[in-house]
Amino acid sequence: MRVCVIGTGYVGLVTGACLAHIGHHVICVDNNEEKVKLMKSGQSPIFEPGLSEIMQAAIQTGKIEFTSDLNAGVTHGEILFIAVGTPPLPTGESDTRYVEAVARGIGANLNGGYKVIVNKSTVPIGSGDWVRMIVMDGIAERKAATGEPVLAGVGGVAVTSHPEVEPNFDVVSNPEFLREGSAVYDTFNPDRIVLGSNSARAIELMKELYTPIVERQFAEDKSLSPVPVLVTDLSSAEMVKYASNAFLATKISFINEVANICDRVGADVVEVAKGIGLDSRIGGKFLQAGIGWGGSCFPKDVSALIHTADDYGYEAQLLKAAVTVNERQRLIAVEKLQQVLKILKGKTIGLLGLTFKPDTDDMRDAPALNLIEQLTRLGAKVKAYDPIVSQTGLRHGLSDVIVETDPERLADGCDALVLVTDWQQFRNLDYVKMGKLMQTPVVIDGRNFLDQEAIEAAGFRYVGIGR
Template sequence: MRVCVIGTGYVGLVTGACLAHIGHSVICVDNNEEKVKLMKSGQSPIFEPGLSEIMQSAIQSGNIEFTTDISAGVSHGEILFIAVGTPPLPTGESDTRYVEAVARGIGANLDGGYKVIVNKSTVPIGSGDWVRMLVMDGIAEQKTLVTAGGAASQEKLPEYASEFDVVSNPEFLREGSAVYDTFNPDRIVLGGNSPRAIDMMKELYAPIVERNFASDKSLPQVPVLATDLSSAEMIKYAANAFLATKISFINEVANICDRVGADITQVAKGIGLDSRIGSKFLQAGIGWGGSCFPKDVSALVHTADDYGYEAQLLKAAVSVNERQRLIALEKLQQALKILKGKTVGLLGLTFKPDTDDLRDAPALNLIEQLNRLGAKVKAYDPIISQTGMRHGLSGVLVETDAERLADGCDALVLVTEWEQFSNLDYAKMAKLMSHAVMIDGRNFLDPETMVRAGFQYIGVGR
């Protein structure tokens, strides 16, 4: 099928590349010229395991193209994905201006033929109808322009209003395993009231639904859930809010474990074996971050507020998380007492491993608070140190390896559980430090091994 994806960030580029990989003809549109130039040369502007390989093979097979020209994309696609960002505003609401610009842009460039316009961006509930309205506005602008241009060209305009449908197709991929998640989804959600549009979406995803590209092809088909527009939009928010609340819950229990002398890793195992609870997302630590959980939970709280309902549980999940973000600081103060004049080294900066994404990363809070208290902050992150990406980072010296990081530090804080942090030469690192304190913000390291290496080991709830 012919597909256009507008917005080629973590979601749009992965979606476009994976759809091209399974045989569709995809045009990816982004208004960032530098990104488009890079993608045309087969390079991914983001670090995401397996993405460059999929992009390059799609470019070679001629299934994918990149452009800044929205009109080329709109005219090519029978399915048009909106995958631009919806970042948080200071109020907690989503900033939907990019979605608005794209929806109008689609309307202004529709040139006849039935199209399905798909909201893949996470958008406030009710946005499906709003997008339809904006597309109609775009069409109206186009008509005005063409009318101003002359009667002859006006005749070329078909009756667009009945020529498109809007579908909500929320995205559930995780950064760091985005390509895997796209080929191995737990479910596909399609919201909309047009059977024609839903059928086209089912055809688009058929190779994924049938597990042709799955790592385990023997699994049953991927469930496809067709809903109304608002329910699909709500499913996205509710899923993220549930997962974030689950993490806040285990972090709360970890804090109680710290006080009573229980071990949260054993507790999480013990409760996770109950199939009603499940073992996933019970990893206690320094709190959830990233581009989705914080903004989506806040946006849902805000939506509830707009409708006169106080989402008390979700507000509590957010405030538990805000406090949890400072847990490493408290532990540093307990171990080192005065932080002024001390040097703290952070192992990891990104909000989770296998991504270069620093959006709402717990490391950023920690750096800010340590600076405020007069500590010097250094960091080593496998991807940030390598790429030299510093967007959003200040008040921290980024070192090129873990041993340089340890040199002269009073304490290390493991912020991101990068796999390579399991095999560092910790005995050597401990010797390079002024005080060998290790705050394991992800309960990732083995406490006994750390003690043998010469560290005072402090985990979260263990």
């Protein structure tokens, strides 16, 4: 099928490359010319395991193309994905201006054939109908500007605000659940696919698009039964995305709250989480206590849901509490450093990891940023080593932190280390050597990730979260 993906970030580029890999002909559109140039040369602008390989293979077979020309993409695609960012506004609402610009642009470039416009961006509930309206605005504006005659529509539903324009498209909500760091794997091995629309025609095309994935033709385990496809209305599909992220964030806040109680009563939250997680009604995933959730999705999606509830006269108390617990948790490492080192002014603290999770280069709303800010405010010098940030030299707007090129340079002269991101390689560093380079060999394990016995055997004082 002919597909256009607009916005080539973590979601759009992975979606485009994976759809090309399963045989569709994809044009990816981005308004960032530099990114487009990079992608045309076969390089991925983001770090995501396995992405460059499938991108390059698809370029070779001619299944994927990159452009900044929206008209080329819209003309090509029978299915048009909107996958631009929806960052948070200071009020907690989603900033939908990029989605709006793309929807208007689609309208301005829409040609005769029937199109399915798919919201893959995480957008506030009700955005499906809003996108339809903006696309209609775009069509009307173009027709007014060019004096084009009104074309007879083939499909879709009449929109009363634009009786002069007959739509020839439908809107589908198809929320994305991939996780950065395993995005390609997640796309080929999803737990479910959610499709929201009131158009049977659009849903049929979407099902056809995803058939190879639903049939697990590209899955790690091809013997599994087909991927469940939930077909529902637009608003419910949009809500599935917010409710999923809100649930996962709340689950982490829950175990962090339990960890803080464990700390006080002398229980070990790792053992407690094991005991809880063995209950099949609860499950063991997302029960790792630590320094809180962050990243580009959980904080903004939970805030946006709280905001939506508020708009409709409901106070989302549980979600607000999950956020409050998280805000406090993100500074728990500072509390622990103060307990061990007392005064932080004049001390040097080394952060192991900067990105919000391992196997990604994404620093958006990473807990490391709060830590750096707070430690600097308290007069400490902050150094950091991160496998991706140190290697790529990308600073992601980092200030007040010295980024070291290897773990030993990081340890040199430090009064304590804080493990911020659970990169696998941090388990196997030469802690004996690192400890000898430090002023005081202390490690705050912000993810309960290190082998406590091995760390203590290397001469460190080990402090976990809730242990």
